[in-house]
Amino acid sequence: DITKEEFEARFKAMKSCPGHYYVTVVEDLDKGKIVATATLAVELKFIRQCAKRGRLEDVVVNEDYRGRQLGKLIVSTITLLAKVVNCYKIGLDCADKVKLFYNSFGYSGEKGNDSTMIIRF
Amino acid sequence: DITKEEFEARFKAMKSCPGHYYVTVVEDLDKGKIVATATLAVELKFIRQCAKRGRLEDVVVNEDYRGRQLGKLIVSTITLLAKVVNCYKIGLDCADKVKLFYNSFGYSGEKGNDSTMIIRF
Numbered sequence: 001d002i003t004k005e006e007f008e009a010r011f012k013a014m015k016s017c018p019g020h021y022y023v024t025v026v027e028d029l030d031k032g033k034i035v036a037t038a039t040l041a042v043e044l045k046f047i048r049q050c051a052k053r054g055r056l057e058d059v060v061v062n063e064d065y066r067g068r069q070l071g072k073l074i075v076s077t078i079t080l081l082a083k084v085v086n087c088y089k090i091g092l093d094c095a096d097k098v099k100l101f102y103n104s105f106g107y108s109g110e111k112g113n114d115s116t117m118i119i120r121f
Numbered sequence: 122d123i124t125k126e127e128f129e130a131r132f133k134a135m136k137s138c139p140g141h142y143y144v145t146v147v148e149d150l151d152k153g154k155i156v157a158t159a160t161l162a163v164e165l166k167f168i169r170q171c172a173k174r175g176r177l178e179d180v181v182v183n184e185d186y187r188g189r190q191l192g193k194l195i196v197s198t199i200t201l202l203a204k205v206v207n208c209y210k211i212g213l214d215c216a217d218k219v220k221l222f223y224n225s226f227g228y229s230g231e232k233g234n235d236s237t238m239i240i241r242f
Binding site: 006007009010016018020023041043045046047050055058082087091094096107108109113116117118119120121 | 122123127128130131134135137138139141142144162164165166167168170171176178179200203204208209210211212213214215216217218220223224226227228229230231233234235236237238239240241242
């Protein structure tokens with residue numbers, strides 16, 4: 001958990017980078033409560049004629065609201081948004097168990113070129 | 122290919138996002154020529170206590186300069202840089218044929234959680 005000050009500092013840092021962060025939420029208007037979120041993170045490149053690359057990040061649905069297609073709603077929204085803001089592609093890293101879910105939106109691995117590798121510090 | 126104006130506009134946009142783009146180059150000082158490059162792209166997050174995530178992007182070595190360990194030099198540099206600027210992890214997406222290369226720096230896939238999927242627009 002983070003303090004309000006930490007949140008605001010991070011929010012300000014993200015906001016100061018135009019076109020980089022599209023934090024999208026679903027709100028339960030009756031309860032005034034955010035119940036799902038996902039972020040489109042955009043990276044600017046020099047390659048591919050100064051392309052923009054989108055990434056789908058941090059998809060979360062409140063557990064009390066699961067089974068209502070909110071994940072589908074928010075993933076569809078982010079995917080469309082990436083196209084609208086002119087990303088040449090959008091990608092995500094995911095666990096094997098959710099690959100079929102993302103396949104249903106058109107995401108796929110490219111054979112022989114679909115590995116993600118990391119170092120955790 | 123891009124015009125000088127397009128390059129400069131993109132450079133300016135990247136520069137206006139502090140801490141997001143670390144475009145790293147190797148220069149042949151005798152020839153005044155850039156011969157290798159890679160970029161550390163940083164994404165700010167709210168999750169993980171406002172963490173920063175690094176990504177290794179756009180690794181290129183001029184073909185006349187291959188076989189001289191410049192790829193190794195620049196990948197090591199970017200990886201260290203990600204740690205220095207406090208990324209909690211650094212990741213990359215890659216083709217199967219270069220997985221062993223990245224393994225040698227400590228990058229690895231997490232079993233059952235190492236797929237990357239995309240949509241190209």
